[in-house]
Amino acid sequence: MAKITLSNLAHRYAPLGSQASSYALTEINHVWQDGGAYALLGPSGCGKTTLLNIISGLIKPSQGRVLFDDNDVTGVPTEQRDIAQVFQFPVVYDTMTVRENLAFPLKNRGMAKPDIQARVALIAEMIGLEELLDSKARRLSPDAKQKISLGRGMVRESVNAILFDEPLTVIDPHLKWELRTQLKALHREFGHTMIYVTHDQTEAMTFADKVVMLHEGRIVQIGTPEDLFEQPEHTFVGHFIGSPGMNLLDASIHGDLAMLGERAVPLASAYGTVAGRTQIGIRPEHIRVMADGGLPAEIRAVENVGHRRIVRAHLDGHSLNIVLPPGEPLGTGTLHLQFPPDKINVYADEWRVAGSIR
Template sequence: MARIDLDHIRHSYLPHPKREENFALKEVHHSWEDGGAYALLGPSGCGKTTLLNIISGLLIPTEGRILFDGKDVTTLAPEARNIAQVFQFPVVYDTMSVFDNLAFPLRNRGMRPAEVTKKVTEIMEMLELAEMAKRKASGLTADMKQKISLGRGLVRSDVNAILFDEPLTVIDPHMKWQLRSQLKLLHDRFAHTMVYVTHDQTEALTFADTVVVMYEGEIVQIGTPEELFERPRHTFVGYFIGSPGMNVMPVKLDGASARIGEQTIALADAPSPKPGARTELGIRPEYVRLGTEGMPVSITKVEDVGRRKIVHAALDGSDIAVIVGEHDPIPGDPHISFEPAGINIYADDWAIVSGAAQS
């Protein structure tokens, strides 16, 4: 278990990067606490796997250092870093039994057989693998194999961090649930530092205490799931987190109020964006109220997705998604209003004001 410091890290896959856009990973400078559960979230090509490989030691960054508990490990090979990793496609040693798979990293490190048996048995109990200890690993289902890969990390008491590279990609939805909550329990119990890479917001938000949102090689926001949901710092975070994502519409700012067409919305502060900046208002579908008061809209589509309905409304040319309850009625003369707490103002995609004047 260790604290991880990422010290001014940049990485390029080109031998001699010159310009900013040559870097797959732009400046990353952060500290991750010992025992934290972190998720790296972003679309493919955002640099999250690059960052993970730098932490695991498969890549040496072009610039910057990486420290485990203050010790520089930038040039150390993966095996010298005492980390464990679970990959997208389950990696098991086909010819070995489940028990031998879990014992493998311990035996490689010369642990005495009695201790190996004790440790492996303990972890197998916890992962509910005990019954299949003697089975060959090759015939098992994908979720079992992922448990084994995870187990190979957990058996080692010296691991600094456990890294996950989209581990639930090949798992069926029902098994995803079980594995995800089991992972969360294991983290609570062992307090390993865990880093989880995914493009799936639900996985990232449910697993992690701290989510790192990445976009085009940059970290755009680091925060708790709640912060990312309530206060997206960048319109990309608003769009990427939440389903459907945040509604973003162009507004004109006028002192402490924002104007959408004919409508005026009072804000908490008078923002002062750079002159000429593109200004937008963001509000999540969860914070839009559909009723008979507020701004008049026309409803373009209602999607019944079972436990709730997604209503698409047209407001002054913008498509606004609204979430309403499973059994809530859709008014005949629809109007929408924004919950003040859910309003965010953006200038050139970066947040400048959060929240609105309390009315």
């Protein structure tokens, strides 16, 4: 197990100067702490798989270094990095039984037979495949196959980190939950450094202690699931996390007031002069409805999803989502809204601005 450091890392697929020389990853400096459970979250094409493959050594970065503990492994090939990777589609050796699959990496490393047997038995118990040990791997269901590929990674004791590349894509929805819980338990028990790539925020939030949010090849925020929800550092994070995402409204900032056109919205702290395009962001879950006063918003549609209602409303031409608990019918009139000051984030040119506490 090891701490993984990415230093000054960047990658582009096409050579510099050619037409498509845009960077898949730009300037990443980050330390993955030993034993952490990380999720690498972002939409398709944001560079998360590229980043993962750089860590595993399947791709050599165009620039920068990768360190395992203090050893520079940038030039070290995958097979010598002692990492495990679980891919989007389950990779099993069709010709082998489950037992042989699990023993394969150890056999290749020349481990003694009795040691292999003991280790395989242990891992099979951990991933819950003891009963299938002697069946052919190709006859198993996708989730069992995915467990095998996870087991093949964990079977090596020296493994530095386990990397997951959207491992639940082909798994049935009701089994996803179970596998994720199992992963989490394995992490607690054995403390491997785990990096989990996904575009599914629920997966990321439930799996990880720390979520690394990637956007257009850049890390835009690293934080706990709470941080990402309450204080998105970038409007993209606010928009991407949550369903529906954060409401972003153009506003001008004057001290501790945000002006939505003519309407003043009080903020929790004072902001100096904020340059650039300024916006305030508020989560649909945080907006309060009052009997009277506040910001008048016109109801456009109400979607009832059982445990909550999503109201699509208009406030002076801005569209706004509000999440309300189930309750009295809302009708079609006007809602009186209040934005709790401590729940409002202020953004300048997409990045969050911190206010000074009064």
